[in-house]
């Protein structure tokens with residue numbers, strides 16, 4: 467049995483939607499915090515970055531719709547996975563407000579685990595329902611899903627592009643990587659398949675029997 471766990475921002479979307487939202491609502495202010503990402507972890511990075519944002523829920527949704535661009539090969543890959551009985555799930559260090567909204571707009575029904583945002587007028591408060599109790603680095607523990615699916619008897623392929631994808635990539639049975647994750651895999655000497663999009667993932671899964 468095969469399963470696929472995938473990142474959302476910059477992996478299913480062409481560019482990182484959370485980063486596009488930060489750029490839209492804070493200008494370059496978030497970049498100073500982003501430079502500390504590898505040192506302070508994703509959870510603290512996110513909290514500090516979105517603390518700078520002044521935007522209502524509706525403004526976030528409108529901006530996400532305008533800025534987000536889906537990898538056009540993802541729906542085709544999803545259909546392929548369904549036909550072949552391969553479960554696909556999303557793990558994300560973004561947050562539910564825009565992620566759920568975008569998937570619904572694109573007509574995609576994929577289970578996801580991500581951080582939770584509460585809005586108080588134009589302030590955003592993030593919380594972390596899928597955090598690992600023993601690790602403070604990430605909001606959503608992506609590795610938990612890889613381990614849980616493996617414990618359920620699956621061989622797990624992981625797809626990602628960022629710093630928060632390295633833990634699950636180190637645990638997965640097969641890794642598809644681009645951008646920062648590809649660089650981190652090289653650094654950790656983690657075998658991986660470099661990808662441009664889900665067309666490459668589909669070819670890789672097809673030959674992984």
Ligand SMILES: [Mg+2]
Nearest residue numbers: 473475476628
């Ligand atoms: Mg990403």
